[in-house]
Amino acid sequence: MESNNYEMKNQVVHTEFVDTGYGKNYVKLLQLRREGDAHHIQELEVSVELTLNNQREYLYGDNTDIIATDSQKNTVYILARKFGVKTPEQFALLLCNHFLTKYSHVDKAKVYIEQAPWKRMEIDGDKHVHAFLISDEATRFCDCVQARGGKPLVSAGLKKMKILKTTQSAFTGFVKDEFRTLPDANDRLFCTVVDSKWWYNTVDHVNFDKVWDTVKQVILETFAGPAHEGVFSPSVQNTLFITEKHVLAGVPQIEKMEMELPNVHYFGVDFTRFPKINFENNTNEIYMPTDKPSGNIRAAIERKHMSKL
Numbered sequence: 582m583e584s585n586n587y588e589m590k591n592q593v594v595h596t597e598f599v600d601t602g603y604g605k606n607y608v609k610l611l612q613l614r615r616e617g618d619a620h621h622i623q624e625l626e627v628s629v630e631l632t633l634n635n636q637r638e639y640l641y642g643d644n645t646d647i648i649a650t651d652s653q654k655n656t657v658y659i660l661a662r663k664f665g666v667k668t669p670e671q672f673a674l675l676l677c678n679h680f681l682t683k684y685s686h687v688d689k690a691k692v693y694i695e696q697a698p699w700k701r702m703e704i705d706g707d708k709h710v711h712a713f714l715i716s717d718e719a720t721r722f723c724d725c726v727q728a729r730g731g732k733p734l735v736s737a738g739l740k741k742m743k744i745l746k747t748t749q750s751a752f753t754g755f756v757k758d759e760f761r762t763l764p765d766a767n768d769r770l771f772c773t774v775v776d777s778k779w780w781y782n783t784v785d786h787v788n789f790d791k792v793w794d795t796v797k798q799v800i801l802e803t804f805a806g807p808a809h810e811g812v813f814s815p816s817v818q819n820t821l822f823i824t825e826k827h828v829l830a831g832v833p834q835i836e837k838m839e840m841e842l843p844n845v846h847y848f849g850v851d852f853t854r855f856p857k858i859n860f861e862n863n864t865n866e867i868y869m870p871t872d873k874p875s876g877n878i879r880a881a882i883e884r885k886h887m888s889k890l
């Protein structure tokens with residue numbers, strides 16, 4: 582990065598660039614592919630960022646090297662039209678490769694894509710050929726970063742997936758001191774909003790759609806357990822770690838995974854404060870959903886490559 586000396590109010594300030602980048606955010610596109618009556622859609626929001634090999638536009642107001650963010654936006658549409666969008670990851674790779682090969686003064690290209698969660702409508706149990714419904718179960722996203730001369734680094738993720746279970750969750754045995762008021766909970770509700778991201782160790786022959794579905798299923802199964810028994814969770818921390826372990830065990834192309842799980846609290850309402858009310862003898866349990874504050878638990882794990890000695 583270029584360094585520069587700037588004289589300001591008779592003082593010379595020495596600075597150098599730590600990082601630069603510019604691009605177009607949130608370029609929205611919908612791809613429609615018609616296969617006879619069967620139509621397929623893919624809606625994406627694409628953000629592009631380029632880093633150039635010099636900073637003359639910042640330093641001197643010299644724009645000769647700037648590939649306008651407007652041109653970057655056009656590139657998104659042109660490449661989608663020319664090559665089609667197969668998966669968000671494949672499209673991010675295509676864009677990074679394009680910017681690095683077309684412009685020799687681009688040092689690094691970064692693309693972030695979010696996919697709109699359209700699902701095919703079902704009418705009378707049949708999948709509709711051309712009608713869709715947005716389902717915000719989870720948001721799929723991916724990231725691709727490629728530096729000149731380097732391999733593309735692709736990560737993908739799943740966020741905003743809210744899940745809840747009503748038993749098989751406990752939290753006991755934590756620090757007992759003068760700051761503690763929370764009692765041990767042997768059986769509590771467990772609700773979280775999954776935010777996860779994983780990094781690929783290869784981009785060759787990866788079925789990105791299949792991996793995304795697999796990771797989502799592993800997260801759900803590790804949280805919920807078998808349909809009729811469930812699985813016990815001693816803490817959010819332990820469930821988070823076991824989920825990441827299962828993902829790395831199940832998908833060899835994933836090198837590293839991070840998750841952030843807020844602990845969305847559901848507090849029991851204290852009905853002993855209403856001594857004059859007769860609540861009958863029933864099984865209604867009433868909780869108070871509390872979105873803030875929430876606990877927040879996060880961890881990232883990566884493969885440890887053991888030497889073969």
Ligand SMILES: O=c1[nH]c(=O)c2[nH]c(=O)[nH]c2[nH]1
Pocket residue numbers: 752763815816817818844876
């Ligand atoms: O699973 C949990 N982990 C914590 O660290 C924690 N802290 C807390 O108050 N409740 C919980 N639950």
